[in-house]
Amino acid sequence: MAFALPVWIAVQDELLGHGADGESPNCFDSFDDETLFEMFHLTRTCVAFVADTVRLHMRKRRTNLSVEDMVMVTLDYYAQGLSSAAVQNRVSLSLAESFGAICAVTEVIADMADRFISFPETLDARASVATDVEKFCGIPKVLGVLAPGHFRVRTSTSEKGSYKNFLNSLGYTSVQTQIICDCEGNILSAAGCWAGSTSEMKIWESSAKGKEMEEGVNGSYWLIGGEGYCLSKAVLSPVVHPTSVKEIRFNQAHEKILDIMRTTLASMMSRFRCLMQLGFAEESSLDKKGNIIKACCVLHNIAKKFSVPLPPESGEVEPLHLVMQYQGEAGESNLEALKARHELIDSSFSEERK
Structure with a gap:
């Protein structure tokens, strides 16, 4: 919702x-x-x-x-x-x-x-969202999908410092907003605006929502995060090197719900073409770029509430990738989180549960 x-x-x-x-x-x-x-x-x-x-x-x-x-x-x-x-x-x-x-x-x-972007704050709201996610992909105790939304900007190549700050790991200059959506593609949170080179973990750890979730303010729930995020108390990342059928099944479920974010961001770019190119950016203009992104998130939710269809494709929509900066389990040093994910996989994705 x-x-x-x-x-x-x-x-x-x-x-x-x-x-x-x-x-x-x-x-x-x-x-x-x-x-x-x-x-x-x-x-x-x-x-x-x-x-x-x-x-x-x-x-x-x-x-x-x-x-x-x-x-x-x-x-x-x-x-x-x-x-x-x-x-x-x-x-x-x-x-x-x-x-x-x-x-x-x-x-x-x-x-x-x-008023129009609402994270589930009450017990009933959180339980409702988690139930919808579990019905969708089979993963329990999940409140939404977490990802950095990257949006292209132009920068002067003559200003090497600025250009480097906005150059993301996908090879183009961008700004990014930390976005959380539910399994229906509604935006639950859209916070901040950072230069494209900033890692998603740095954004997550410095954000109010990140601190709130990691401190357990919202209860023992997860957010689904791609391989650019480190497994933690609040972020559920995939198993990088699955070695069993149940881990493979978990990763498939994880990819299914993660794909909702890709679809959501692609839909936003299709409806609001300004997000395909936000113009020239400087460190001092991040708030203005962030306002445009947030405004489009608000209108995205309103459009969904009115069941507005997406426009016919008027051009190729920017393919969306979730940046992978953590490789292997090295970044997953939180033993408690590893144990919790293992228990989740055992309880929900074992062959007995098939």
Whole structure:
């Protein structure tokens, strides 16, 4: 569940409560449903909800610009990766105003993350998510899938220090956000923004969610992590060199649930083409890049809530790889975690359980 039903109802009530003096998102009415979806990769109902929600939060900001125009140019940028001529001809904003509008609306949507991106915090919520994961792949006591989402950026090759910081192990320059999703592809957490060369373990160990999970705040649950993560109390990595049928079966189940993250990130890039190339990046601009990524995560969850289909492929989507930096069991020095994984494999993947 991307966000709890009470949260959804509260948002709907809040919008309805302010609807009397609110404006209808009629600037989108100049497009028919098919054209609107082609342009924004969202349905009319979903676009209206996003526009209403942004309008409600923009009331707290001073702007002489039409909120509808601001939302339109922002959704256009997210979907197309640039400002299209069709939208620029429709709105009454200069290029400078459009850039400012994208920054402002992105900040508003990113600030809504605590309402639309929800990690299971209660006992019942955690049990429900873990049950869904076990039904999906057979691995018990799992709250979600953990991975770094890498998003391409440009950097100046003349600035060797900066270029090296953004160059990831896959051979291209990127920024990355630590993302957790459930087995249905809903984003449960999207935190921070780091240069592409930063290891996923460094990000995990320094993140608030990492410290919280490793300290057992959420109970004795795991997150599924690829081989770029070290097996720990909270991160369940695959067996690097399986030697038995049950270990092979566990790895197959692990790969099945891990593939949900690949699909989720690929889906986000397909819907929000801006994530395919976030432009030039500097260490000082990481917060701005992180806001765009977080805003797209928020809209991803909202789109799933409205059952919005993915757009037809308009080009080859960037293949997603989870970086492998830990090779062999050398990184798995936590004997307690090794024992816990061994017991999990014995109890859930032995031949007797087949």
